[in-house]
Amino acid sequence: MHYQKGILLVVISAVCYGFIPIFTLYAYQEGLKTLDFLFYRYLVATIIFFLYLLVRRIRIRLNWNQVFWLFIIGGVFNLLQSIFFVSAVKYISAGLTTLLFFIHPILVAVLSYFGGDELSRGTAVAVLVSFGGLLLVLGTSLGKVNMLGVALSLAAAVCYTGFVMLGNRVIEDVDTVVMTSFVSLFTLTALLPLTFIFGGLGIPTTVNGWLAAAGCGIVTSNIALFTFFAGITAVGATTATILSNVEPVTTVSLSALLFSQHLTGMQFLGGVLILAGGSIAVLAKRQTSGDSSP
8 A cells, every 4th residue: 555545544534533522512412412322323333343344254263361351442441431532522622622632642651651661751751741731721721611521531531541552452463353343342232231320222313313323433433443544554553643633633623613612722732732742752652662664
């Protein structure tokens, strides 16, 4: 695959992921509850994933240990980060939610250090830059935004960090499509009892409600994932991660255009620092590991 095509595919993936808060806002407008929206999102995504496995005749080879860890990744970490993230959109703007969520590359770098990885000078700079941006966002938001929304977005970033770190270990021995299919399945499986615990599973009552849930499943779970892994083989993990910064840009732009949600100047500057810090951390990790991928 050509390098330019790989870049395009990763950018398409990031744009698709940027639609998550947008679909969420439309779902809330149509009266869907958080857990109901997530259930139908992952129902559609799971069906498509397993249809893909069937059509491509991809064999599922998993031992019980792998199944257990896939359940932890999907039924715990992915479940919690999904709930926290879409819940945050209820309280703060979609753009601010996504920017705060993108603190996760720094959290990965910090936890990797405690796990035994070397803390390079570049990583240390990245941490300082990102947390400086985070303090700038939070400092200018005090008294102006709902801090519950901020806390939920940061909680989503923490859970996603666990998702990434555990997923990186499991994926070494499991086919990527099989892994994502079962992560989606286990997220769906864990969601079902939660919907009944918190009032029962509701059914969307409008066409737009169904479109928001199904569209989120197809666009942000299926298309985004397939294009990301197709592109990363051509551009490498470092470039792909940095290109993923298109995601919050997409969310900020769409939320301003469709819902008139705007960041303040200082929130925007803080967001830029968070994304810059994440990019520096990725580049520093590449240099430390001697990664020679494009």
